[in-house]
Amino acid sequence: VTRSRVVIVGAGFGGISAARALRGADADVLVVDRHNYHLFQPLLYQVASGLLDPSEIAHPVRTLLRHQRNCDVHMNEVRAIDLERRQVQTDAGALTYDHLIVAAGAATNHFGHEDIAAHTLGLKGLNDALTLRGDVLERFERAAECTEDSERRRLLTFVIAGAGPTGVEYAGALSELFSHLLPKDFPRLDFRPVRVIVIEGRTRVLDAFHPRLAAKAQTVLRRRGVELVFGRTVAHADKRGVTLDDGTAIEAATVIWTAGVRASALGEQLTAQVARLGRVAVRPTLQLPGHDEVQVIGDMAELDDRGTTLPMLAPVAIQQGTHAARNVIAQLGGGQATRFRYRDKGTMATVGRNHAVVQLGPIRMDGFIGWLMWLFVHLAYIITFRSKAVVLLNWAWNYIFYDRPVRLITEVSPDTIVPTPSEETTR
Numbered sequence: 286v287t288r289s290r291v292v293i294v295g296a297g298f299g300g301i302s303a304a305r306a307l308r309g310a311d312a313d314v315l316v317v318d319r320h321n322y323h324l325f326q327p328l329l330y331q332v333a334s335g336l337l338d339p340s341e342i343a344h345p346v347r348t349l350l351r352h353q354r355n356c357d358v359h360m361n362e363v364r365a366i367d368l369e370r371r372q373v374q375t376d377a378g379a380l381t382y383d384h385l386i387v388a389a390g391a392a393t394n395h396f397g398h399e400d401i402a403a404h405t406l407g408l409k410g411l412n413d414a415l416t417l418r419g420d421v422l423e424r425f426e427r428a429a430e431c432t433e434d435s436e437r438r439r440l441l442t443f444v445i446a447g448a449g450p451t452g453v454e455y456a457g458a459l460s461e462l463f464s465h466l467l468p469k470d471f472p473r474l475d476f477r478p479v480r481v482i483v484i485e486g487r488t489r490v491l492d493a494f495h496p497r498l499a500a501k502a503q504t505v506l507r508r509r510g511v512e513l514v515f516g517r518t519v520a521h522a523d524k525r526g527v528t529l530d531d532g533t534a535i536e537a538a539t540v541i542w543t544a545g546v547r548a549s550a551l552g553e554q555l556t557a558q559v560a561r562l563g564r565v566a567v568r569p570t571l572q573l574p575g576h577d578e579v580q581v582i583g584d585m586a587e588l589d590d591r592g593t594t595l596p597m598l599a600p601v602a603i604q605q606g607t608h609a610a611r612n613v614i615a616q617l618g619g620g621q622a623t624r625f626r627y628r629d630k631g632t633m634a635t636v637g638r639n640h641a642v643v644q645l646g647p648i649r650m651d652g653f654i655g656w657l658m659w660l661f662v663h664l665a666y667i668i669t670f671r672s673k674a675v676v677l678l679n680w681a682w683n684y685i686f687y688d689r690p691v692r693l694i695t696e697v698s699p700d701t702i703v704p705t706p707s708e709e710t711t712r
């Protein structure tokens with residue numbers, strides 16, 4: 286009798302948690318990812334602002350799963366999924382499955398604007414973070430040599446589109462970098478023209494958080510010199526900067542796009558009609574309607590739990606990964622998949638040094654206590670002990686000496702491929 290094969294697409298939070306929970310299952314498990322590493326995305330902004338090194342937030346998938354004897358890893362791009370033949374098509378050929386767990390996550394969404402895709406930087410993958418880090422530092426190198434005032438101002442203007450957690454966290458990190466660290470590296474540069482401007486279509490930052498926490502975050506950001514523009518969106522981007530939807534032009538050499546994500550395009554292989562943000566509507570068990578052998582989890586899955594659509598968050602993906610594995614184990618033993626229930630782990634975001642907002646059901650915290658909690662939770666979730674130790678050391682170093690050690694400009698290409706309008710949803 287041949288053993289069943291479980292293919293897991295994606296080695297992110299959902300895929301790794303599913304693979305680990307299948308340890309000891311009576312099946313061969315194959316994890317396929319385009320990268321050879323698992324990425325801890327919540328700390329990407331710290332790589333993009335020179336605090337952490339890539340190896341502290343990215344870990345080889347093979348290392349993470351090497352003690353699991355029933356598990357193998359393939360580094361390949363998945364191009365298509367054939368539900369009828371039960372095959373996953375990769376660059377290296379077809380992989381047949383008995384059970385499939387799709388956890389390919391999400392990508393930056395430019396809402397079909399090619400100009401925005403071409404002239405802004407995203408913060409979704411490791412290459413994005415390294416490109417961003419290099420570009421930000423390079424602007425200061427250019428500004429230090431620049432003799433023309435208006436060009437120097439443009440080089441030193443940083444626009445962040447989107448005031449969700451990623452935009453807010455990066456704005457906080459940049460303000461710290463610009464006010465405490467770079468002035469020491471560039472003692473002869475006038476830092477007064479440096480601007481960090483956050484553009485948000487809604488009327489406040491951190492829309493998913495309680496208004497009181499968002500108001501606190503706004504006060505802290507403004508106190509740290511970040512300019513907040515509400516009720517406006519970026520309508521156009523080019524080499525000079527951006528134009529807002531009311532026609533205001535902002536000259537900026539660096540524009541960071543954190544205003545949208547969209548579930549992996551692989552979702553379109555699984556259903557004729559993807560849901561909002563390209564997610565795939567799944568049954569309460571995480572199974573794809575009409576295909577009990579296929580489960581979709583994490584950012585790709587659209588699922589209502591007790592009246593709310595589950596957000597694109599790491600704890601959702603992790604819990605769904607474990608649940609999907611349990612479903613597979615039940616099915617292997619002749620049983621049925623069971624309903625998934627999310628245990629809310631809350632949400633949190635830092636607003637730079639000493640301040641974070643934390644929302645855990647009815648409990649809301651902010652300020653220094655929130656920041657300590659943010660540090661503790663993120664440290665706990667980092668996947669290897671070595672990284673926990675190195676990250677903690679870096680944080681302590683930064684806290685005491687106001688130093689972000691990884692201020693290197695290296696050549697990398699961003700993860701975001703300029704999409705054709707048909708690949709993205711329009712707003």
Ligand SMILES: Cc1cc2nc3c(=O)[nH]c(=O)nc-3n(C[C@H](O)[C@H](O)[C@H](O)COP(=O)(O)OP(=O)(O)OC[C@H]3O[C@@H](n4cnc5c(N)ncnc54)[C@H](O)[C@@H]3O)c2cc1C
Nearest residue numbers: 295297298299319326327363389390583584597598599602
């Ligand atoms: C900058 C940033 C900050 C964030 N901060 C937080 C936070 O503070 N707290 C929180 O809870 N959540 C946060 N999130 C969201 C969180 O990271 C996601 O919800 C979570 O990663 C989703 O897990 P997943 O398994 O669905 O996808 P992912 O973790 O994104 O994993 C998807 C995997 O699939 C692979 N893949 C994709 N397409 C293919 C393909 N075609 N072929 C092969 N492999 C493929 C990718 O390489 C990746 O490894 C943040 C996200 C970002 C981008």
